[in-house]
Amino acid sequence: MGNVLVFGASGQLGQCLRHVAAERGNDDLVFLPEAEANILDTDAVKAVFAHYQPTYCINCAAYTAVDKAEDEVEIARKVNRDGAANLAQACTEYGATLIHISTDFVFAGTGNQPLSETDEAAPISVYGLTKLEGEQAVAEHTSQYFTLRTGWLYSEYANNFVKTMLRLGRERDELRVIWDQVGTPTYAIDLAGCILTIIETQNQQYGLYHYSNEGVTSWYDFATAIFELSNTHVRTVPIRTAEYPTKATRPAFSVMDKTKAKTNLGVYIPHWRESLKVCLARL
Numbered sequence: 001m002g003n004v005l006v007f008g009a010s011g012q013l014g015q016c017l018r019h020v021a022a023e024r025g026n027d028d029l030v031f032l033p034e035a036e037a038n039i040l041d042t043d044a045v046k047a048v049f050a051h052y053q054p055t056y057c058i059n060c061a062a063y064t065a066v067d068k069a070e071d072e073v074e075i076a077r078k079v080n081r082d083g084a085a086n087l088a089q090a091c092t093e094y095g096a097t098l099i100h101i102s103t104d105f106v107f108a109g110t111g112n113q114p115l116s117e118t119d120e121a122a123p124i125s126v127y128g129l130t131k132l133e134g135e136q137a138v139a140e141h142t143s144q145y146f147t148l149r150t151g152w153l154y155s156e157y158a159n160n161f162v163k164t165m166l167r168l169g170r171e172r173d174e175l176r177v178i179w180d181q182v183g184t185p186t187y188a189i190d191l192a193g194c195i196l197t198i199i200e201t202q203n204q205q206y207g208l209y210h211y212s213n214e215g216v217t218s219w220y221d222f223a224t225a226i227f228e229l230s231n232t233h234v235r236t237v238p239i240r241t242a243e244y245p246t247k248a249t250r251p252a253f254s255v256m257d258k259t260k261a262k263t264n265l266g267v268y269i270p271h272w273r274e275s276l277k278v279c280l281a282r283l
């Protein structure tokens with residue numbers, strides 16, 4: 001299959017890819033930590049491409065601090081837009097396929113119908129805007145790309161909502177969680193499996209795809225399921241977004257339609273509750 005370069009290997013998705021690749025006995029993946037491969041350093045990126053001559057490049061590197069991005073616009077834009085552009089350019093130069101990751105936060109979230117790839121993106125946060133700019137930069141610099149928009153990622157690795165809830169659930173008697181933001185959680189291990197399937201099947205149906213787990217939930221209902229399935233006893237109170245002020249505004253509705261991914265990529269997508277059970281059993 002040839003070398004598969006993974007940028008942002010130390011992050012949540014990078015670690016999930018490592019886990020799934022090992023499980024599948026796939027040893028083509030080359031995991032590049034930021035110290036060795038800063039996606040903003042064009043010379044370092046070129047050197048890595050020249051050395052490994054990859055057939056695929058997976059971009060797991062991103063600026064993901066949603067609230068902090070409101071104050072750090074420049075660095076968020078550099079990583080999420082310019083870093084993505086650098087990798088896309090290198091992919092074109094070396095004939096590699098880019099697998100890039102984006103987010104449900106590119107949507108305004110004002111609707112109530114599952115969002116498809118052709119629906120208009122209209123970000124309402126700096127993070128969402130810079131990720132959309134990253135998608136556009138990828139499409140501008142290469143035609144051989146898969147951009148996978150995902151949402152509400154969690155896993156046994158790095159920081160995420162599931163791990164935060166488990167920690168807070170142990171520390172507090174009561175938790176207040178937003179119930180008027182609706183979306184679908186994504187087990188990052190499932191997303192990693194989808195990425196490897198694209199590579200292993202040498203899929204060439206390039207373009208933009210939505211990928212989350214199946215189903216719909218709110219953060220409150222997700223938290224309730226986390227506590228129920230982990231046998232954590234904590235009073236969980238549903239609150240409105242206005243009662244939980246944050247620097248960045250999040251979309252109220254970011255449920256994504258995965259028809260295209262299921263049709264073109266040949267992936268089976270589990271329901272979020274089934275994947276949550278798997279993750280909790282591993283934690």
Ligand SMILES: NC(=O)C1=CN([C@@H]2O[C@H](COP(=O)(O)OP(=O)(O)OC[C@H]3O[C@@H](n4cnc5c(N)ncnc54)[C@H](OP(=O)(O)O)[C@@H]3O)[C@@H](O)[C@H]2O)C=CC1
Pocket residue numbers: 007008009010011012013014033034037038039040059060061062063064079083101102103104131150151152153154158159
């Ligand atoms: N987490 C989520 O809920 C969601 C994430 N996504 C997208 O999924 C992808 C993976 O996210 P996730 O794994 O959770 O994010 P993480 O924040 O866990 O990982 C991102 C990684 O990128 C690294 N990184 C940052 N800047 C650079 C750089 N200049 N060069 C190389 N590496 C860099 C970070 O290193 P360091 O920590 O040292 O800065 C970190 O290891 C991202 O594109 C994200 O936007 C989409 C929807 C939901």
Ligand SMILES: Cc1cn([C@H]2C[C@H](O)[C@@H](COP(=O)(O)OP(=O)(O)O[C@H]3O[C@@H](C)C(=O)[C@@H](O)[C@H]3O)O2)c(=O)[nH]c1=O
Pocket residue numbers: 064065066067103104105150151152153160161164175176177178181219244250
């Ligand atoms: C900790 C906590 C959070 N919340 C809310 C705030 C927020 O609306 C929601 C999730 O909070 P978090 O800070 O964990 O997640 P957040 O940073 O909003 O998550 C997003 O990350 C980026 C990277 C993405 O791309 C998105 O898809 C999405 O996963 O839960 C509560 O209501 N109560 C709480 O106690």
